[in-house]
Amino acid sequence: MPQRNGLITTAELAGILDHPDLRLFDCTTYLEYQPEGSGVPYIAVPGRHTFEAGHIPGADFLDLQGEFSQAGIELHFMMPATAQLEAAFGRHGLGANSRVVLYSIGTPQWATRFWWMLKSLGYDNAAVLDGGLDTWKAEGRALETGPAKGYPPATFIAKPRAGYFVDKHATLQASGDRDTVVVNALNPQLHKGLEPSRYGRPGHIPGSVNVSAATLINPETKAFLPLADAESKFAAQGVTKDKRVVAYCGGGISATIDLFQLYRLGYDNLALYDASMGEWAKDESLPIEAG
Known part of the structure; x- marks a missing residue:
């Protein structure tokens, strides 16, 4: 089975914590779900409070919505302009020679989102911590409290790669392409339209298959x-290496767990529908199906 890495264990991280080129980041965001009918599925709350309560020694904190997403639009977490990302990563000390390790709390999806963003910017020296802070704490490893001390600013020069992020038009086209499989990372009930969706119309993009991100953890x-x-989970849904994969979820976050695992399995032709169901479910011009 061809494999790529991208994953680092807690033991491996513990062995390089004092490495001068290490850039270790807590990427956690929390979603405060809003009442049905409010028109807002959730409020994104940066995990700075849990970071300050306890983080891996030396780590810095990355605020996905606040620093690394498009501002002033209804959809959360949308990939912003390259210049914004170069400035933000540079502020946090990420340079050409950095070795980046990303982690989050409760779910790796916030770490894999940053990993995917960095890959799209041409940056390959980033890894996701297996088990995140949950495993680190369960093993009784050292923690640090208080605000981030940060890293010295650096110059981050992006080399953007095409095709990592796609829009609704490309996704609609992909859904009818026999050489592409569209993968929904939401839970099966949402995929089938059997429970109300916070995003709008219930159901999924026609023709898409369901490999829930939660089942990969x-x-x-x-x-x-x-x-x-x-x-085996991907194969059961007809996801094979001879096909292009376009993944989506609610807001372009949990689908990066699917993409991360597919990348590690040796898949090459991968894309994220960034706006996901946050856009698709509200756009009456786009088809949707349940069941």
Whole structure:
């Protein structure tokens, strides 16, 4: 089974914590779900409070919505202009020689989102911490409290790669392309339209298959499933290496768990529908199906 890495264990991280080129980031965001009918699915709250309560020694904190997403639009977490990202990553000390490790709390999806963004910017020296802070704490490893000390500013020069992010038009076209499989990372009930959607119309993009991001994670440890198990879940839905994959979810976050596992399995032709159901479910011009 061809594999790529992208994953680092807690033991491996502990062994490089004092490395001068290490840039370690807590990427956690919390979603405060709003009442049905409010018109707002959730409010994004940066995880700075839990970071200050306890983080891996030396880590810095990244605010996805506040610093690394488009501002002034209804949709959360949309990929912003390259110049904004170059400035933000540079402020946090990420340079050409940095070795980046990303982690989050409760779910790796915030770390994999940053990993995917960095990949799209041509930056390959980033890894996701397996199990995140949950595993680090469960193993009784050292924690630090208080605000981030940060890293010395650096110059981050992006080399953007085409095709990592796609819009609704490209996704609609992909849904009818026999050489592409569109993958929904939301839970099966939402995929089937069997429970109300916070995003708008219930259901999924026609023709899309369901590989829930939550099923690619061990619910107890928050670690990634072994690659053989992940591969069998994708294969069961007709996701094969000869096809392009376009992944989506609610807001372009949990789908990056699917993309991360597919990348590690050796898939090359991967894309994220960034706006996901936050856009699709509200756009009456776009088809949707349930069941």
